[in-house]
Amino acid sequence: MEALTAGVSSRETTFMVVSAPAGYGKTCLLADWARGLTDEGVAVAWCDLDVDDRDPMVFWNSVLGSLRFAATDNDAAEFAVRSLEPGVDPLGHSEFFSRLAHAFELFGDKVVLVFDDTHLLEGSPSENEFLRLLRLVPPSVYVVFATRTSLLEQRTRLTNRVHELTADSLSFTRAEADALFGDDLDVDKLESLFVASEGWPAALSLARLGVDRSPSTLDAVISLFDSDVLHQYLQREVYADLSASDRATMHTLAVCPLITADLANAMSDGLDSANALRRLARNNPMLRRVSTDRSGRTWYRVQPLFGAFLREKVVELSPHALPRMIDRAARWHMEHADALVALQLALDAGDGDLVDTVLRRSGTELIGDGHASAIVALAASSSGRCLGGPFASLMLAWAAIAVGEVERAEDVAARVRPTGLGVDDLFEWDWLLYVVQVRIATARGERIDGLSSGWADSTMLTLPGCLRAAVHLARGLAETRIGITARATEELETSRAIAENLGDLSSQVMSAVGLAATALDRCDMRATLQHAEAAIDNASRSTTQDQSESLAYAHLLAAWSSHELLDDCAASSHAASAVDFAARQPLVDVQTQTKHAFQSIGFNGLPDKRRAAQDFTTAWPPPYLRGAPASAVVTSLHFGIRMSLTLGELRWSERLLDRARHLIGEGPDWHVAYALLLHATGRHSSARGILTPVLHASQGPRVLVSEIVAWSLESVLEHESGNAFRSHAAMNHALELADATGALAEVARPGADSVRAILARGLHRFGAHDEVAQQLMAHGRDVEPPTQGSSALTPKERELLAELKSLRTVGEISDDMLLSINTVKTHMRGIYRKLGVTSRRSAIAEAERLGLV
Structure with missing residues (x-):
């Protein structure tokens, strides 16, 4: 209404076109508006057009009739209009227009001329007459016309005097639809109705009538539209x-x-x-x-x-045209556009053979592009017969695995039979079944050595390229999952090469993610970051594919490697992105794993550290560690111990170690973690007793992360014992391993302050690893809390500090430490002085804040 009325007060010649299909309320809008103008004393001439108005003489008689009605209270204007007669010859017609312009002036400051259904003039002689009228009317005439087409509006736009209201302006908004139905329709039905109608007023009005005619129990209404x-x-x-x-x-x-x-x-x-x-x-x-x-x-x-x-x-x-059109549309989409649309069309048609064809040809691509959820949803909403084909069944099982429904996938894979397939079809089907079985084993964290397609690997060369890439990718990811890195790397490199030749972006991305994971298992942080960033870069080139799962893993791996390489800013950014992408896909394991990475990397800045640590340790080991390689278990274990000790929860750390024994055994990796816990709680002698056999045994730690931590811890223990030479040698060994792998953050795991002190004392004597030493010394200084005099605590004072947290008396502590009561009290006074406190309770609180206990 406001847009229409704006032209009435304009001093320039303006036109308003209301262009929308049938049922958008154009006539209703203009009638209500014109009635309001008439009540305010504005002269309004309303001209209803019909097919007869395509004749120019009929058209002008309609126009003059509307003007005579508008001039009822204006004798001069009415007389001028009544004296007008359109001429047939050009000269007479020009005179008619001149006299018409004079008549318009007699109406006063403004006369509004409204035409309804001007689309009926299209292509007729009357269309030219109408356009001539628009060009010649004086500024005192405001022309408003309604049309179902945009042709007239496009021509008059050339005058630069046209304003327009379109179907978008006239459509109902969600709020207006709510107002139309009030409380007569529940929210879900109203939402469905609004989506179907897209705000089309005629449809909503018909539905409103349907509600009025329906019984009071609207739940029983099958359809609100009178079809x-x-x-x-x-x-x-x-x-x-x-x-x-x-x-x-x-x-x-x-x-x-x-x-x-x-x-x-x-x-x-x-x-x-x-x-x-x-x-x-x-x-x-x-x-x-x-x-x-x-x-x-x-x-x-x-x-x-x-x-x-x-x-x-x-x-x-x-009747026979529709199935033929659906078949053609599905095949065209499968070949040239959107395979998911092709699948939807085939399912809508109930054509099981067509569904099988679509999924056989495009199923691998659809699942790789992140449409597994859509396939499962379409399958749930369609007839089971449509998905009974041998290839369709296997693709449905594969999609079920991709969304975490492993049991459903196992059930489908166990029941499917290659009925009616020829030799060549059976060959492809066998390999597809193998991919599904490998994917199931991967989800279960199981080995795939016992699985076989029944065909030699050399026969894969005759498979379709996308299926061949899928076989190598499935194998590579399965072997990465359980830590067989050499074979996994070979399979993933092959998968990536095939995908690059095919232009298969999703397989390229997931292959890069797998290669990043194998590099992480080898403790090659620089290669991990390189592959992860390549995956992120490739995925970012796609605007149509859903790469949420791949991107979640890629950012997760980039976060861990950046953290190890001491790039905290990049690590935090990647961790946050990993959580974001994980939330967009359905796998709970991915969401849990990215959440844990985010909490580990940014633990010091978490608003509720205790809740995060408690949730983690209570549910440890998380499901994603089932069958995982030792490197993943060790990293997760160290994360949990660090959280527990930061919060002073020794029992949580002990619980983690007990559970870790069942995952990795009580071998070197486990003993390094245990020694780390003993040292952190002040039991240095016990830590040394555990660590020394691990370092000097013929077989060292299996995981490089553990070896770096072990040598760094050995350096700290020697430093605290006053043996500077051995401390420096051990730290040099730790730096050498960290420099080779990129796992720099592991050097500081026994205690950032102690490690920094050792590095400062030995700086410029680490040879080729001095640069790494300087990075570690600079890292964390701006974010970690100051330690006041904590670095000056003697080994006995650190051991006593851990005992102060217990409820034992000074006498009991002295008996346990084989010290006199006076000696214990002397050590306590030294602790209080160095921590800047005056009581036992304050010393414990300050030690917890500084991470000393």
């Missing part, structure tokens, strides 16, 4: 205006709500669908141009309710 009324309305107001050729083009929209010219040609055997669609979109807003894809194809979208009407019309005109 007969809606059908008749669309037939009369929209479909009847289309030419035969335009109807043939529009019929293709009965199959696909989104269409392009190539697809329309494929379905209708047409050759000129591009021009037809362009014209229809311009003149009939029931069809809209929505986008242009990377191939240069222009896509158009039909209003959903009109699409349903067209489907009925196609069935009505030719």
Whole structure:
């Protein structure tokens, strides 16, 4: 109303076009607005146009009749209008326009001329008369016209005086739909109705009538639309205006709500669908141009309710045409556009053979592109018979694995049979079954050595490229999952090479993620970061594929490697991105793993450290460590111990070590973690007793992370014992391993302050590893709390500090430490002085804050 009224006060010649399909309330809007103007004393001439107005003489008589009605209270204007007669010859017609302009001036400051249904003039002689009127009216005339097409509006736009209201302006908003129905419709039904109608006023009004006629129990209402009324309305107001050729083009929209010219040609055997669609979109807003894809194809979208009407019309005109069109559309999408749309079409048609064909050809690509959830959802909403084909069943099992429904996948894989397949088809089916079995084993954390396709690996060369890449990728990820890094790297490199040749972006991304994981297992942090960043870069090139799972893993691996390389800013950023991408995909294990990484890297800054640590230690080991290599278990174990000790929860650390014994055994890795715990709690002698055999035994720690930690801890213990030479030698060994692997953060695990002191004392004597030493010395100084005099605590004072937290008396502590009571008290006074406190309770609190106990 405000947009319409703005033109009344304008001092320039302006036009307002209201352009929208049938049922958008154009006439209702203009009638209400004109009535309001009349009440305010504005002269309004309303001209209803019909087919007869295509004759110029009839058109001008309609215009003059509306002007005479508007001039009822203006004798001079009424007389001038009544004396007007349109001329037939050009000279007489020019005089008519001159006298018409004079009559307009007699109406006063402003006269409003409203035309309804001007689209009826299109292509007739009256259209030229109407356009001439628009060009010649004086500024005192405000012309408003309603049309179902945009042709007149496009021509008058050239005058730069046209304003417009479109279907978007006239559509109901969600709030307006709520107001229309009030409390008569529940929220879910109203939402479904609003989505189907897209705010189309006619559809919502018909639904409103359906509610009024329905019983009071709306839950029993099957449909709010009176289908007969809606059908008749669309037939009369929209479909009847289309030419035969335009109807043939529009019929293709009965199959696909989104269409392009190539697809329309494929379905209708047409050759000129591009021009037809362009014209229809311009003149009939029931069809809209929505986008242009990377191939240069222009896509158009039909209003959903009109699409349903067209489907009925196609069935009505030719019952056998619709299945044929669906088959053609599905095959075109499978070949040229969206395989997921092809699958949806095949399922809608109930064509099991077509579903099997689509999934056989495109299922691997769909699952790789992140559409596994969509496949599972489509399968749940369709007839079971449609997915009974041998290839369709296996692809459904594969999709179920991808969304975490392993039991469902196992059930499908156990029941599927290659019925009716020839030798070549059976060969491909066997390999597809093998991929599914490998994926199930990976999800279970099991080895795949006992699995076989029944065919030699050399036969894979005859497989379709995407399936061959999937076989190598599945094997590589399965072997990465259990730590067989050499074979995994070979399989993943092969998968990546095949994917690059095919242009298969999703397989390239996941292969890079797998290679990053194998590098992490080898403790090669620089290679891990390189592969992870390559995966992120490749995934970012896709705007249509859902790479959430791959990106979650890629950012997770980039976060760990950046953390180990002491790039805290990048590590935090990658960890946050990993959590974000994990939340967008359905696998709980991925979400849990990224959450733990985020908490580990940013533990000091967490708002609720205690809750995070308690949740972690209570549920440890998490499911993603099932069957995982020792390196992953050790890293997770150290994370848990660090959290527990930071919060002073010794029992949590002991619980973690007890559970870790069942995962990695009571071997060197376990003993290093135990020694780390003993040292952190002040039991230095016990820590040395555990660590020395591990370092000097013929077989050292299996995991490089443990070896770095072990040598760094040995250096700290020697430093605290006053043996500077041995401390320096051990630290040099730790730096050598850290420099070779990139796991720099592991050097500081026995205690950042102690390690920093050792590095400072031995700086410029570490040879080629001095640069690493300087990085470690600089790292964390700005973020870690100051330690006051904690670095000056003697070994006995540190051991006593751990005992102060217990409830034992000074006498009991002295007996346990084999010291006199006076000696214990002397040590306590030294602790208080160095920590800047005056009591036992304050000393414990300060020690906890500084991470000393």
